[in-house]
Amino acid sequence: MSKADMGRRYRLYPTPEQHDRMAGWGHTCRALWNLALEQRRYLYRQRGITLMGSAQCKQLAQARADLDWIADLPSECGQRVVANLDAAFLNFWNPDHPAGFPARKKRGRHMSIPFKGQTLVVRKLNRHWAKVKLPKLGWVRFRLSRALGGTIRNAVVSRDGSGWHISFGVHTGRKPDAPNGKLACGVDFGVAASAFVSTETEPRRMPQTLKPNERKRLGHLEQRKARQLTYAKKHAGGKYSNRLRHTIAQIAKLKTRQANRRQDFTHKLTTDLAKNHGIVGIEDLRVKNMTKAAKGTMDAPGKNVAQKAGLNRGILDNAPGERRRQLAYKCRMYGSLLVAVPAFHTSQTCAACGKVDPDSREGCGRLFLCVHCGHEDDADHNASIEIEARARRTGGSVTNSTRSTTVRVPAARRRRTREALPATHG
Structure with missing residues (x-):
């Protein structure tokens, strides 16, 4: 069967x-x-x-x-x-x-x-x-x-x-499509910019999964739940009251609404990438390692624990693992090829000259300014071009996809001036 x-x-x-x-x-x-x-x-x-x-x-x-x-x-x-x-x-x-x-x-x-x-x-x-x-x-x-x-x-x-x-x-009996022969692209998944495609000039940003009023209400409900749980443990032997169950149901409804909006954006993004490109290059991310919590206790608080927790929420909210899962079957369906490349130094490699230098991206900001050739670009877009180049080297021989046109994206920040830039790191 x-x-x-x-x-x-x-x-x-x-x-x-x-x-x-x-x-x-x-x-x-x-x-x-x-x-x-x-x-x-x-x-x-x-x-x-x-x-x-x-x-x-x-x-x-x-x-x-x-x-x-x-x-x-x-x-x-x-x-x-x-x-x-x-x-x-x-x-x-x-x-x-x-x-x-x-x-x-x-x-x-x-x-x-x-x-x-x-x-x-x-x-x-x-x-x-x-x-x-x-x-x-x-x-x-x-x-x-x-x-x-x-x-x-x-x-x-x-x-x-x-x-x-x-x-x-x-x-359904649907067979995978033949290779579509469309342009190749690289995609850099992030937090500030949900996805930056190498063939585009603007990042794709996921709309807020919770509106400001919904986020405020969720915080209020979480506080109410904590109070009701404390009361249940002290005075009811841990038994949940009807009010506590109602509070939990309201939190679950908001969380489900948030998940549905995230899933809607993810499906639209992955379908568009798979349909309109012959090779889709992404980073081979280890999400579990990226979202490990910073160590800290009440007696021995760690460093930047709250900041790391916020970063973890931002990473998981963009669901890089789910995007990769969807791209895996959608690329087969629409005749494109998904290539996961090593993420090592994609954000520090110049897309113009190919040299790696952490000084090209000071402070991990939005500006990438190569200290060797002076190439300037948005950091996420520069990384997406490098991802595309690595994907083409890995999977380009098994498809007839043509190379995308390299575009230059001005960085959001004002360009920093450096005197004698090529001579400094010649």
């Missing part, structure tokens, strides 16, 4: 009864994941046995006969949870995969219910609405924001701060 090659996500609108039952199923799936994970860890530590999903599915069938809260969950959903855990371990054992050891799922986060595609029935109601028949739940309406465009292979019902969604894994 052909596998899913495309995803479709829609907003789901369950009835109050369906909402309550799906919420219970979500907690059941989370509990099954944690129990299956703990069972595998225990058997390996105590007896050296590597337990796989086939054996756990047999035990799951017995548990359904003994426990009502497991029996209420459709059998296929429990089997999919175990199969997903198998896939998580296989990724962990694969040395070429970046996945780490499977982690436990916390309550209230990543609530999802997996389904098999063979048991689902989808009917279109009109131009904007459709409904899906879920096992033990019946028909549930969802907003048909785009056509399915293929055969459903699997589905996942999930909940975030804005409500319920259903994601279909669809087999």
Whole structure:
């Protein structure tokens, strides 16, 4: 059977009864994941046995006969949870995969219910609405924001701060396009400038994911949550009140809105880059290392801990890892080539003469002024040209993409004057 090659996500609108039952199923799936994970860890530590999903599915069938809260969950959903855990371990054992050891799922986060595609029935109601028949739940309406465009292979019902969604894994049969032969480009991802493309004269800046009033409200809600948590620990034995749950729901709604805006910008950026270029060069960034927190405690405070935390938020808000993931499959889809080049010294290399010198970018500002040849440019644009050159050297032989036209972008700051510039570093 052909596998899913495309995803479709829609907003789901369950009835109050369906909402309550799906919420219970979500907690059941989370509990099954944690129990299956703990069972595998225990058997390996105590007896050296590597337990796989086939054996756990047999035990799951017995548990359904003994426990009502497991029996209420459709059998296929429990089997999919175990199969997903198998896939998580296989990724962990694969040395070429970046996945780490499977982690436990916390309550209230990543609530999802997996389904098999063979048991689902989808009917279109009109131009904007459709409904899906879920096992033990019946028909549930969802907003048909785009056509399915293929055969459903699997589905996942999930909940975030804005409500319920259903994601279909669809087999469309779409083949990758032939090499498009368009211009090559290099892209420098940053914080001040979200993305600077070597073929453009202006950076692409991501709009604020939260408006000023929303950011202010988020801070107020975080303070309220901290007060309510403190009260719950002191006077209610840690039990959450309805007010605290309402505060958490409001925070989750704002966070989801922020994530949706970030994802919208990311999809538009990566689609445009993949469609309109033959080679897309990016830096091979190690985001996990870049966003390590500065060490500091109350007793021994570190240096620039708050500044590093702000920089980490800026890096993660621009989602360089997600951009690379999207470019990987979109470049294959649209006939372009993604090349990740070493990030070493891209910001200190002159795009005109190719010499590396940290003095060419004093203070890591927005101005790049080569101390050897006098070339002046915006620092991020200069880096993007260097990224493009490295990408062409690495992947240019496998595509017929033509070289982009080098453009000069005036730096935002006033040019600094240096006397006898070439003679100083000759």
